[in-house]
Amino acid sequence: MKDISSKVIEGDPRAIARLITLAENNDPSAANAMKEIHPYTGRAHVIGITGVMGSGKSTLFSELTRVFRKKGKKVGIIAIDPTSPFSGGALLGDRIRMMELAMDEGVFIRSLGTRGMLGGLASSVYDVVEIFDASGKDIIFVETVGVGQAEVDVIKIADTILVIIVPGLGDSIQTLKAGIMEIADIYVVNKADRDGVEQTVAEIQSLVDITCSDKNRKTPILQTVANDKKGIVELVNEIENYKKLLEKTKKLDAHRRQRYEAELIEIIRKRLMNFIFDESKFKDKVESLINQISRKEVDPYTAAEEILGKILK
């Protein structure tokens, strides 16, 4: 019997799927396997795709996947949908537009619920990227939940970020706001066969023109109609050019460092929260403090200091 980590490194789909589940459930056995696969990571190009609900993210990266597959690249897809804050359940529906891809051995699709994480990602997403990377995927797509304006955590994980916009969503003030309009490495105006596409492109163009963060590169704006497979090959070329630029300018290393920082914080956060709220000896104390706060016998700051004082002792 081989252990799960060596099977993951060989690319065995069932081992990949199982290790993702263990990591999602914070199963203690996942940590060991994650340690063992880490030396095999660092090769994949992680591409984040973000945009409002209904902008066609799933369809777009199904089409991108097809083009990358023709080039012989192996693709991992992480599709994230929101977990219900009430039941803890989730309806993960991104696969609907990708079922044909699932029959291709070079494509692995995994749907994740956010499980309480804000910012547009799932809390296990760093683990899934590492698992896909170690299993030999060349390209990893991370599709965020349909975002509003502030779900920008995808910058912590992706080497390249595509922000998907569709014509006719908002006036020029919307595009000036901070948040998702700041994080694009490539803008994609999808559904570009719709009315108002010229205005949308012009508005993004004016945003790009007044941005002076990177003097050497103006963020490109590409138009696609993912449903009709239009503009996809051009977009893949742009993604590949950007990857070369990242490597040349050492920005790729900076991105990776940022991802490891975020991953480290997430591992510590999960373990700490688990320790405080799930460990039996602490849980009772925490519950009784919450009751005391409700009865106005103690204030939240004092309660927090009491809990932290017990841990840091």
Next chain:
Amino acid sequence: MEHKIRVLVAKPGLDGHDRGAKVVARALRDAGMEVVYTGLHQTAEMIVEAAIQEDVDVIGLSLLSGAHMTLFIDVADLLKKKNIDDVIVVGGGIIPEEDVPKLKKAGIAGVFGPGTPCDDIVDFIKKNVKR
């Protein structure tokens, strides 16, 4: 940490009536499960491949065309062929009484006809998952 139950809901074959599948998917979500909905016109191969990648505990099949004796059993057989023994298969739709024992014998763990309360399906899944 507790294991969250994951369910793949799929419609094999050619009928396009997916309201039942969506109602069940929603009920399972509200019961705290993660439901991967794959949509219409799936082959047994596509369903099993998706079940492997998503590492689900349950495959839920919905079918109203009358082809359940072939299509449900295809899924169960393919799982057996791939030595996957920790995934249960349940099915629903317009299924005549006399077919139910045959389906169960072929490896369909639960069969739910029209009018089944959603809670029954939720309870069945919670009791019968293998992990």
